[in-house]
Amino acid sequence: MGPVPLDDLDEQIVAHLIRDARASYAEIGTGVGLSAPAVKRRVDRLRGTGVIKGFTARIDPHALGWTTEALVEVYCEPRTTPAALLKCLERHPEVVRAETVTGKADAVVRLLAADVRHLETVLERIRLESVVRETHSTVVLSRLLERPGNG
């Protein structure tokens, strides 16, 4: 699982797939000066080595009426394992992302809720979890910048 070296062609192919994951191999090939089968071989290899984890649709939650996002610092009870925290968090569908962090908090959790009222109920639900000691929330006002792929 060491660092996988990408040549210029791989980088261009990855960049193209980040921009448009449904681009045809032929289209990508035109851009990088490769035939469609050659592009496919490289994409297969990039998936095999784990560089490309998969392809996903980017959804606009606002268009669906999910207007409220929050970043929540979660403080856990002593001796809570990451696995236990994960098991607890994945019970809540509003949790869109969670990662353990350095600092006072144990994890930062991203929540997506329909509105502030919904957000409040989610936070209540999460604070009821036995492994959660405390939560500090900040509400997201607007997305300034988003670079897909890693974002």
Add this chain to the structure above:
Amino acid sequence: MGPVPLDDLDEQIVAHLIRDARASYAEIGTGVGLSAPAVKRRVDRLRGTGVIKGFTARIDPHALGWTTEALVEVYCEPRTTPAALLKCLERHPEVVRAETVTGKADAVVRLLAADVRHLETVLERIRLESVVRETHSTVVLSRLLERPGNG
């Protein structure tokens, strides 16, 4: 720009595309009991209404040797507009995401760096920006949970 209502079929199609953005229309159609053209029409409509913003490849930064992620609270100089902050942040390719937030900080920025040394140089660069007054960083230890699509 009001909330777009999705019926069950739309929801299933969106869910399928979040799981695999390169799935063929025929494959999606088999899952939801629709013909390929019918699926395509719905996907086109979902793109038109902005529900689907696009399709992207999910990259594993670790596989590429980008091992260090950080969440940075950015405190701006008084009267800094979001537009000015954006203009400043997009100059730094390590900024993967940025959003304005409630609370003491003005924005939360996600950074992706090759290593801690690289992270340090990025933070120095950002702190040199005239609109930035202060930064509080926390380093990401591990991704616990990630639900693609909105994540």
Add this chain to the structure above:
DNA sequence: ATTGAAAAAATATAGTT
């Protein structure tokens, strides 16, 4: 708004340099 059929395009799998 979906279906079905036909045309066009893209993909997978060869074999070749």
Add this chain to the structure above:
DNA sequence: AACTATATTTTTTCAAT
């Protein structure tokens, strides 16, 4: 490791219900 050619699959278009 990449190209060309070919068989197969998929996408797209269009007419019809």
